[in-house]
Amino acid sequence: xxxxxxxSRRNADSPSRCAIRxxxxxTATLVVACSGSTDVSGTWQGVSAARGGDNDLIYGPDGxxxxxxxxxxxxxxxxxxxxxFYTSANFDRSRSATSPDFECACNYLHGGRIDAVSAxxxxxxxxxxxxxxxxxxxxxxxxxxxxxxxxxxxTLRVDDPTSLLNGxxxxxxxxxxxxxxxxxPSDLVCRQPPDAANGNIFSGR
Amino acid sequence: xxxxxxxxxxxxxxxxxxxVLCGLPTHxxxxxxxxxxxxxxxxxxxxxxxxxxxxxxxxxxLPLKNNLVSFGDLFAPDAPxxxxxxxxVEAALQRALDSHSFVSIKPVGRVRAELAxxxxxxxxARAAQxxxxxxxxxxxxLATARAATSLQEATELYRGIYQDIVDPKPLADAxxxxxxxxxxxxxxxxxxxxxxxAFQVQPDRRFRPNFFPPQVNAALANALVDHRSxxxxxxxxxxxxxxxxxxxxxxxxxxxxxxxxxGPQEPELFVAIFSAQRRVIEAELxxxxxxxxxxxxxxxxxxxxxxxxxxARENTPTGREMRxxxxxxxxxxxxxxTRRDFHSVGFGAGTSIDVRPGLEWFARxxxxxxxxxxxxxxxxxxxxxxxxxxxxxxLRRGPWRMFARPALDLHLLGDFVATTNANxxxxxxxxxxxxxSSLSDLQQRVLVGINLAVGTHLHIGRNFFVALxxxxxxxxxxxxxxxxxxxxxxxxIGLGYRM
Numbered sequence: 254x255x256x257x258x259x260x261s262r263r264n265a266d267s268p269s270r271c272a273i274r275x276x277x278x279x280t281a282t283l284v285v286a287c288s289g290s291t292d293v294s295g296t297w298q299g300v301s302a303a304r305g306g307d308n309d310l311i312y313g314p315d316g317x318x319x320x321x322x323x324x325x326x327x328x329x330x331x332x333x334x335x336x337x338f339y340t341s342a343n344f345d346r347s348r349s350a351t352s353p354d355f356e357c358a359c360n361y362l363h364g365g366r367i368d369a370v371s372a373x374x375x376x377x378x379x380x381x382x383x384x385x386x387x388x389x390x391x392x393x394x395x396x397x398x399x400x401x402x403x404x405x406x407x408t409l410r411v412d413d414p415t416s417l418l419n420g421x422x423x424x425x426x427x428x429x430x431x432x433x434x435x436x437x438p439s440d441l442v443c444r445q446p447p448d449a450a451n452g453n454i455f456s457g458r
Numbered sequence: 459x460x461x462x463x464x465x466x467x468x469x470x471x472x473x474x475x476x477x478v479l480c481g482l483p484t485h486x487x488x489x490x491x492x493x494x495x496x497x498x499x500x501x502x503x504x505x506x507x508x509x510x511x512x513x514x515x516x517x518x519x520l521p522l523k524n525n526l527v528s529f530g531d532l533f534a535p536d537a538p539x540x541x542x543x544x545x546x547v548e549a550a551l552q553r554a555l556d557s558h559s560f561v562s563i564k565p566v567g568r569v570r571a572e573l574a575x576x577x578x579x580x581x582x583a584r585a586a587q588x589x590x591x592x593x594x595x596x597x598x599x600l601a602t603a604r605a606a607t608s609l610q611e612a613t614e615l616y617r618g619i620y621q622d623i624v625d626p627k628p629l630a631d632a633x634x635x636x637x638x639x640x641x642x643x644x645x646x647x648x649x650x651x652x653x654x655x656a657f658q659v660q661p662d663r664r665f666r667p668n669f670f671p672p673q674v675n676a677a678l679a680n681a682l683v684d685h686r687s688x689x690x691x692x693x694x695x696x697x698x699x700x701x702x703x704x705x706x707x708x709x710x711x712x713x714x715x716x717x718x719x720x721g722p723q724e725p726e727l728f729v730a731i732f733s734a735q736r737r738v739i740e741a742e743l744x745x746x747x748x749x750x751x752x753x754x755x756x757x758x759x760x761x762x763x764x765x766x767x768x769x770a771r772e773n774t775p776t777g778r779e780m781r782x783x784x785x786x787x788x789x790x791x792x793x794x795x796t797r798r799d800f801h802s803v804g805f806g807a808g809t810s811i812d813v814r815p816g817l818e819w820f821a822r823x824x825x826x827x828x829x830x831x832x833x834x835x836x837x838x839x840x841x842x843x844x845x846x847x848x849x850x851x852x853l854r855r856g857p858w859r860m861f862a863r864p865a866l867d868l869h870l871l872g873d874f875v876a877t878t879n880a881n882x883x884x885x886x887x888x889x890x891x892x893x894x895s896s897l898s899d900l901q902q903r904v905l906v907g908i909n910l911a912v913g914t915h916l917h918i919g920r921n922f923f924v925a926l927x928x929x930x931x932x933x934x935x936x937x938x939x940x941x942x943x944x945x946x947x948x949x950x951i952g953l954g955y956r957m
Contacts, residue, residue: 328835328880329797329798329832361881365880441885
């Protein structure tokens with residue numbers, strides 16, 4: 254019987270190898286297909302341009318650029334996340350309760366989507382923008398694309414007919430700061446301003 | 459998530475190890491006497507049948523054929539043997555087989571005695587002897603044609619009772635005389651064939667030089683040359699059909715056929731094993747005669763490990779067989795609240811007991827770790843336990859045992875929470891942005907349903923088997939909740955032991 258088995262193995266050698274190759278190819282295809290080459294989950298950050306020129310939307314108290322930190326979670330075609338502003342370009346000082354425009358420190362993303370084919374993400378957020386805050390929440394639309402260099406290039410544009418800033422935009426380039434596994438739960442918290450109970454609800458919607 | 463995945467895998471490996479340790483083969487069990495009319499369940503090899511159910515294989519050793527007479531000695535009956543100290547090959551064959559278990563040997567002496575003592579053969583032997591004597595008388599009386607007819611009848615009668623095995627000389631005498639008669643009649647070609655066959659019956663036959671006329675001596679020499687050059691050393695007693703009939707007469711599952719021939723350098727031993735079940739020469743050996751003692755043991759060992767062994771149906775004392783197995787398992791839910799499939803891996807352990815032929819009771823326990831889907835709609839991996847039990851149906855075909863098992867399926871779900879809301883996934887289910895209505899929470903719920911499994915057990919040796927199984931379930935209790943998660947299909951592969 255052993256002889257017969259070994260003979261049949263020899264006879265079936267080519268089909269077996271073929272099957273193994275096909276299985277390997279299928280596995281490799283699955284791995285590549287499922288690996289999520291457009292994964293944008295994690296922390297991204299960049300600095301806006303100073304006031305003037307193309308930027309008359311987001312800037313610091315003295316017209317300098319502000320830091321933007323975008324924390325994203327990608328779930329298939331859906332995105333969730335937080336956009337945070339820093340007064341310093343070094344990202345060493347978050348906007349605080351003593352800052353004149355504290356309420357613009359943090360905004361949650363809404364309706365985030367990602368197109369895996371074009372590596373383009375889009376979202377909206379409801380809040381104010383530092384620098385040109387009008388004291389009123391306004392809707393912004395973010396649109397970014399993941400470049401081959403691994404950066405997020407895009408714009409933030411006010412898309413709110415009720416806002417005086419409607420149509421204004423700022424171009425932003427964001428570099429990856431951390432992977433999704435390095436994001437702490439505390440990074441995702443948008444603190445309520447102390448006077449939120451009195452009607453200051455610009456942040457964190 | 460990592461420890462939850464690793465735990466079932468570790469458990470499975472541990473169970474596999476335990477199964478192997480508990481199922482060590484039991485050597486040295488008492489051999490069971492041969493039962494010639496024993497019902498045979500299937501064609502299995504030594505490793506496929508539990509020791510307790512094995513029946514000894516009866517192996518008959520046929521007399522050695524000695525082809526070592528040199529051509530020069532054909533007409534020198536008093537010449538010394540070409541191999542003065544010929545080893546006892548038949549005894550060596552018996553010794554080599556004796557060391558194996560589940561083998562019942564019929565040595566040459568017993569084979570001869572059984573054939574000679576056959577009450578039905580004795581009148582035929584007497585009739586053959588009468589035909590031979592009559593033929594010889596007719597030949598001496600120059601009635602050659604009638605002599606040939608009588609001698610032909612004698613050879614056929616002798617062959618029918620296997621006289622060439624009991625004592626080849628009477629058959630060889632009749633055959634040689636038949637050949638000589640045919641040559642005298644001018645039928646040289648036919649005579650040559652008969653003489654050649656006669657040398658196959660008694661290859662070490664010698665003749666007095668002046669007993670036959672020169673043309674007959676020449677014909678004898680030519681026939682011997684032809685026999686040596688074209689005779690099949692693996693069939694010294696005839697073709698497979700005759701061997702099959704002989705095996706049936708002896709109640710043997712295999713015949714050992716041995717012959718000696720002069721090789722290029724030294725005498726060689728040819729050994730062939732005829733299998734009555736497969737009806738072919740199943741194994742063959744060609745070895746220098748001086749190495750026979752050392753090589754025969756390994757030869758028989760190799761053959762016996764693959765040769766069919768018989769197994770009695772009624773041999774299981776109660777008709778019940780218990781099986782244990784463990785397996786690696788994979789499952790997929792055909793109905794699920796997630797947008798993409800999530801995969802479940804784990805291990806299973808089961809047992810089954812035959813309650814009557816074709817029917818079994820079984821129970822199976824599966825533990826799964828379900829991994830999150832690509833969209834992470836399943837918020838985290840969770841563990842679940844399934845218990846299935848029922849009455850199954852099985853069918854055995856050789857080493858394969860196929861089964862179908864309908865069962866009741868109890869499924870204890872672990873921490874199952876799913877959503878398609880991205881905010882719930884990133885910020886947590888308690889966050890204000892997480893829409894609670896988007897959550898599917900089946901945490902700690904028990905699902906009840908029915909399961910159908912089909913599969914097979916392939917016996918791989920001793921009492922071990924490889925288990926393959928596919929199954930599907932559908933849940934109908936509780937009345938709410940089964941619409942979100944239902945119809946798991948699973949595949950399992952593992953290792954089992956039967957007792």
